[in-house]
Amino acid sequence: MSNITKSGGDDAEFAKPLYTPIKRRSFFMYAGATAGATALLLSGCDDDDNNNSMDPGTVSLGSGDVGVLNYAYALEQLEAAFYAQVKATPAADFSAVEKDYFTQVAAHEAIHRDFFKAAINRDAPGKIIQDLTPVFTGVDFTKRASVLATAKTFEDLGVAAYNGAGKYLKTAAYLVVAGKIVSVEARHAAYVRDLIANGSFADDSIIDAATGLDKAMEPVDVISAAQPFIQQKIDASSVGK
């Protein structure tokens, strides 16, 4: 990845490897000193972190921060593939402005995908998920209405996904980057919704009327909604854990 420049300053935190072995030794030093006392606490523990065997074809997003990053990467792969198709074979009934805007949206999503790929490969080598194969058989790319309906689903889902996963990130720098992306997804969502029905950018079907809050969804629920559009089986059960 010669095109990635190493960072300093504000981005130093981001550049830190996710799995740093430091401090383990000193930690066990203290642990040893209080072994007698802590044995009491340990007695109630169970060993339940063995990975369950999964279908060989299942893609696990992983755990911890890298699990959240892989989760975002999976969704961005899906969105990028969708808009690449929209751009390549634009619906006949798209206006010139709409075609131009969807070309820009396609670029944004491809950038998000490529950014996560670069960041995960840099910060957590060997932990990135494979390239996913999109399934768009239910989408009629020749029809504006079909494209917009699918785009609305993806964008609202993307916003809810980032809103629900932010709390699982432990590294502040990753949270900031996720925040920089989610608001752009929300802009896409508003744009697509307004194309379907002007004024629906944030209507009561998506924003809670009493609290004024957008949706937030847990990773397993988001993946369950996105699964029909992805050939590989995705396992999000350990994301953020």
Next chain:
Amino acid sequence: MNILRIIEQLSEVDADVLGRFDSRRTVFKTLGNTAKMGALAAAPAFVASLFQKAYGQTTSTSVIDVLNYALTLELLEEDFYKKMVAAGQVPAGAPQGAINLILKHESAHVKLLTDTVTALKGTPKTGVKFKSSAFPADYATQLAYAQALEDTGVRAYKGQAGNLIGAMAGTTSLLQVALQIHSVEARHAAHIRTMRMQAPWIPAADSNLPAPLGPVYTGATREDNVMQAGVDVTKLGAGYSANDAAAAFDEILTMAEVTDSSRAGGLIQ
């Protein structure tokens, strides 16, 4: 309850986990005492307080300060849209529908944040008004100010997310609530921008606009920025235009930048 394993697992994703605790010695001394007293039942509560300390407030900016800062902006927005409705220049139909919907959300955010600050035993900010002398006479300029306020809101919430990591009120993640408001502000911003015949996202050129808009898109990290986490976005894949690279990410504004007189700070009565 296996504190050692929890800490070990945390250390895998957060190398600084032990540094977050007041002092390792104190932590394990307390753990030892707890065990000696046989107060095992108290252990979960102790561990909870330990983690609250470590992750609850990791910065000097307290959670209530962040919430009151968000509340200040929501009050400012709410009052601006009230003034806009009262001025009576919003065209009937779709424009009125949009402004009324946005006002409804800002009022809901004000209530939610006020209630949250109160529940956390803080004193909620009140009485923030949009400066009457700055309120524009014509509808087109009112919309430009609305865009400035919404895009500022998006940048302001983003700037505080890190200060809410781990912050909980009851069983609610305050970070998640902030994110759920943040994306609504982004939807508002996108719609207001299209009402002004602008792209729903922020092109690089916006960083060079005259006030009131231009300053909203500048700051330590301008909206035409193409570097993300040390990655030059224009050089990813087969390469992207500087404008697409800038528009694909919204940037943050710090609290000091938002409250600066050239931005939202200058619009408060």
